[in-house]
Amino acid sequence: MVKVIVSMSNRFRNSPNPDLLHVATIGRAVGLKGDLNFNLHTDFPEQFTKGATFELENGVIITLSSYNSDRSLVHIVGYDSPESAKTLTNAKLFTTKEATRERCKLGKGEFFWFDLPGLFIYEDEKLLGNVLEIERIGVQDYLSIKTDSLLVNQGAAETFLIPYIDHFVKNVDVAMKKITVIGGIDLLEAS
Structure with a gap:
């Protein structure tokens, strides 16, 4: 079975760099502490751990401080208020193939789409x-x-x-x- 890192067929067209993979999109701000809705474009939610870094479309590197898969919420280091978090609404998160291989472990008979x-x-x-x-x-x-x-x-x-x-x-x-x-x-x- 193919286990995919990206579920969108146009994954590279949305990327600022063809070597980057679009793995998530940030939604609207939620609550008073800067949490954000989080929409995955991957079959590997385990890569969204505290301290994991991703690149945005504009080249800014962000670091996750938390990810709640049950509620589809993420918190980004340095974005601790609703106002600052709102600046990330609709931002796309990207990662490299190398980081994907490090963070996401495949089982026997599984492959990344990009392979x-x-x-x-x-x-x-x-x-x-x-x-x-x-x-x-x-x-x-x-x-x-x-x-x-x-x-x-x-x-x-x-x-x-x-x-x-x-x-x-x-x-x-x-x-x-x-x-x-x-x-x-x-x-x-x-x-």
């Missing part, structure tokens, strides 16, 4: 294309595939989707830049 684009899709040793990006539609993740030019020249669609579920995805080898699928040819032909 999959560029990997080649094969079925029965036949190259179908390569991963453009991961798209989340509803609760399901899909591999968005750019079809191999040889297949496009034979009349195949230029792009197609493969659901990222065990029924279709049989093996992912990030080091070899290869994903092996079953039923991908049928999905391409139906596209």
